[in-house]
Amino acid sequence: xxxxxxxxxxxxxxxxxxxSVFALNALDMKIKAGEYFVLLGPSGGGKTTLLRLVGGxxxxxxxxxxxxxxxxxxxxxxxxxxxxxxxxxxxxxxxTVTKNVSYGLRLRKRPEDxxxxxxxxxxxxxxxxxxxxxxxxxxxxxxxQRVQLARSLVLETKILLLDEPLAALDARLxxxxxxxxxxLQEKVGIxxxxxxxxxxxxxxxxxxxxxxxxxxxxxxxxTIDLYESPGRRFTAEFIGENNIFDGEVKSINGxxxxxxxxxGIVSVFRxxxxxxxxxxxxxxxxxxxxxxxxxxxxxxxPIEELGAVYRQTVYLGLISSGILSLANGGExxxxxxxxxxxFKEVIAGTKLRVGWSRGDGRxxxx
Amino acid sequence: xxxxxSSIWSYRLKWLYTLLxxxxxxxxxFYVMYISFNENGFGAxxxxxxxxxxxxxxxxxxxxxxxxxxxxxSFLTTIIVLPMGIISAKLYKTTSHPMVVVxxxxxxxxxxxxxxxxxxxxxxxxxxxxxxxxxxxxxxSWFDTWFDLGYMSAIIGxxxxxxxxxxxxxxxxxxxxxxxxxxxxxxxxxxxWQAFKDIEFPQIRTGVFSSCAFAVILxxxxxxxxxxxxxxxxxxxxxxxxxxxxxxxxxxxxxxxSLVSYIAIIVIGTIILFTLVRRERLERELKAKxxxxxxx
Numbered sequence: 225x226x227x228x229x230x231x232x233x234x235x236x237x238x239x240x241x242x243x244s245v246f247a248l249n250a251l252d253m254k255i256k257a258g259e260y261f262v263l264l265g266p267s268g269g270g271k272t273t274l275l276r277l278v279g280g281x282x283x284x285x286x287x288x289x290x291x292x293x294x295x296x297x298x299x300x301x302x303x304x305x306x307x308x309x310x311x312x313x314x315x316x317x318x319x320t321v322t323k324n325v326s327y328g329l330r331l332r333k334r335p336e337d338x339x340x341x342x343x344x345x346x347x348x349x350x351x352x353x354x355x356x357x358x359x360x361x362x363x364x365x366x367x368x369q370r371v372q373l374a375r376s377l378v379l380e381t382k383i384l385l386l387d388e389p390l391a392a393l394d395a396r397l398x399x400x401x402x403x404x405x406x407x408l409q410e411k412v413g414i415x416x417x418x419x420x421x422x423x424x425x426x427x428x429x430x431x432x433x434x435x436x437x438x439x440x441x442x443x444x445x446x447t448i449d450l451y452e453s454p455g456r457r458f459t460a461e462f463i464g465e466n467n468i469f470d471g472e473v474k475s476i477n478g479x480x481x482x483x484x485x486x487x488g489i490v491s492v493f494r495x496x497x498x499x500x501x502x503x504x505x506x507x508x509x510x511x512x513x514x515x516x517x518x519x520x521x522x523x524x525x526p527i528e529e530l531g532a533v534y535r536q537t538v539y540l541g542l543i544s545s546g547i548l549s550l551a552n553g554g555e556x557x558x559x560x561x562x563x564x565x566x567f568k569e570v571i572a573g574t575k576l577r578v579g580w581s582r583g584d585g586r587x588x589x590x
Numbered sequence: 591x592x593x594x595x596s597s598i599w600s601y602r603l604k605w606l607y608t609l610l611x612x613x614x615x616x617x618x619x620f621y622v623m624y625i626s627f628n629e630n631g632f633g634a635x636x637x638x639x640x641x642x643x644x645x646x647x648x649x650x651x652x653x654x655x656x657x658x659x660x661x662x663x664s665f666l667t668t669i670i671v672l673p674m675g676i677i678s679a680k681l682y683k684t685t686s687h688p689m690v691v692v693x694x695x696x697x698x699x700x701x702x703x704x705x706x707x708x709x710x711x712x713x714x715x716x717x718x719x720x721x722x723x724x725x726x727x728x729x730x731s732w733f734d735t736w737f738d739l740g741y742m743s744a745i746i747g748x749x750x751x752x753x754x755x756x757x758x759x760x761x762x763x764x765x766x767x768x769x770x771x772x773x774x775x776x777x778x779x780x781x782x783w784q785a786f787k788d789i790e791f792p793q794i795r796t797g798v799f800s801s802c803a804f805a806v807i808l809x810x811x812x813x814x815x816x817x818x819x820x821x822x823x824x825x826x827x828x829x830x831x832x833x834x835x836x837x838x839x840x841x842x843x844x845x846x847x848s849l850v851s852y853i854a855i856i857v858i859g860t861i862i863l864f865t866l867v868r869r870e871r872l873e874r875e876l877k878a879k880x881x882x883x884x885x886x
Contacts, residue, residue: 281773301776314774318792327788328778361875372774379778 230292232257232383232415233278238287240273240439247273249439250287255432257292257382260409260416262430264423265462270439271419272387278417279385280304292382307376311388314372315360321347321371322356328379346378349411351404366397373405377412384409386418390425402428423463427451435459452510457588460508465545467511467556469530473503481587483507487551490528492585499589506588511545511559513584516570517577529579532556534570546570548578619851626848631841643845650842653829657846660826663741663816664809667748668802674749675756675801679764695757698750707747707818714743714819739821747815752808756801763797796865803857810850826850 233255240248248270255261263271276282278289280301288297296304307328316324322343329339347353350370360368369389376384389405390398406429409416420426426433427447434444435458443450443459454460461468471485481494483505492507499505515523532548535555544562547555556578570576625632629640648654682691698706714737721733737743767790775785791798813827820828830847833839 279777281776300782301773302779302781306777308774308777310770310774312768312770314768314770316771316774316789327775327780331779331784359875362878375774375778385777 230257234290236288239285241285246439251441259431262426262433263419264426265436269437271436275419279306279308305382307379307381308385309372309389311391317360321358325374346374350374365393383415457506465511466508469507473499473501488530492587497587508586509580511557514558514578514580517579524581526582527579529577532578534574623848626844643841646842656824656826656829659823664806667809668805671749671752671756675760678757679761696754699754703814707815711818743819747819752805755804759801760797763794767793
């Protein structure tokens, strides 16, 4: 177990170029030891490139990689304190489960009885007891991923890298494996760095997240902070179901920033944003925080309002969404627990007003 | 069968045509085998079965020496060309210019054998002149025989000839191999060599052995380049051809040729059988994997 606050992974000005295209551009990031850290972002954004740079599978164009304080930029994968779980199953098809899991220990020339003990113990931890003699093709998708995990964890490396490990699994299995991964990480206590483009997967497992897009770090922080208080517009668009309203700053009065949306004027708290009158800005509000005012669901004042026309209700089981049109043709989405929704009986075409507490809006300058 | 609606007769006719082509190609070989058991030799009216010629193989010293030299050439060629083929195939898979690699590796195929042989002959002769002159210049005789025609020049010609085939066979086998397994091995602590030896090679082994067999058979069959580059020794094919052209083939030659054919057929047949059996096993395994598995 690492000491609290110790940095397990640090990248400084890390860049990777393919010709004139930068897959990763001057990225700085730190990951604490012992945490479950997720790199989240759209496909092609640079998350896997970053992970592979940390693992030593590709060489950076610029910048450095530090693992537990040691510069490993020029070291190959086998000399780094990392192990990796791959997206498509990278099990060795000509070896049994036991041989797969014990491969790294044999490379280290550990004594045979120690190898046997550690492998059996790891098979038990990963729920693979009794499957040691099976070949990879005889296992289900979930079992194959567990073998990969067992093979990596048995080496007791300090950092485990996971490259979209659940992408090839069906939705049900993915949910179960998410919880399984989290349980394993808490049990073994090592640093997990997990790449995914799936928001739900990220939110389930992560202690902290980094949003990577277009080769750059957009924002990082805890899952709660990024969900409830996204600093960047991209984060608000990517995480959660946020409504984004674009406009121009009309006036600034202390913490209150008035924004002209064109079809209405709303206010938002400035918080730490530097804005000037005339700046183009955007405001994000989570869909579950917007209410139909006519339904008099209590909102904490001050309240911001917009006029809208109700279009349709979308039933998604636990949650239902209401879709409304704004005066500029844009949409606003409101969400609530299905049993609880205040818009159950609203007829399509009804003109009404939607509102939110001013404090629930987030101001974005980019 | 292509699909449920295609005619079974069309399918059978295609098989029949294929078999006829194979039989036609193999007929001369079978005929030589047939003659090799005839006491009265080639062209005789009467056929009397005998194993005498096979017994006399070991008394034909010219043929035995040629066979020995051919085996030596094929062994050396195979052990040199095999790693070259593997490295080139791996380069093809990792480079961003795969067509350049393919073009370079397959280019000898587009040069007729006599032209390639003649070009190499001129090349070695000029190298010989140049190195001899160098040796005279610096007062040593080390370089005098370096590029004389002989085993080295013959082997170089055979390497150029066999390398494209070895490259292609290994490349095709590597097509099934996933590079992520190498990365997984590296992340387990394996060096590049260990990852190749433990993980990749076992999976491309069939292709490697096939390419070895290919290299040996091509070397045995090669005449044009080898006859130009061999210098003073003989190979199996050069002896056979010179016998045919000058004095007619001896009965032992037919026996020897048949013996080599038996070995080639056994080797290739074994590889084909092994590949078919393995493919069937893999298909069964894939089918088993595709079926629903109830328990996790």
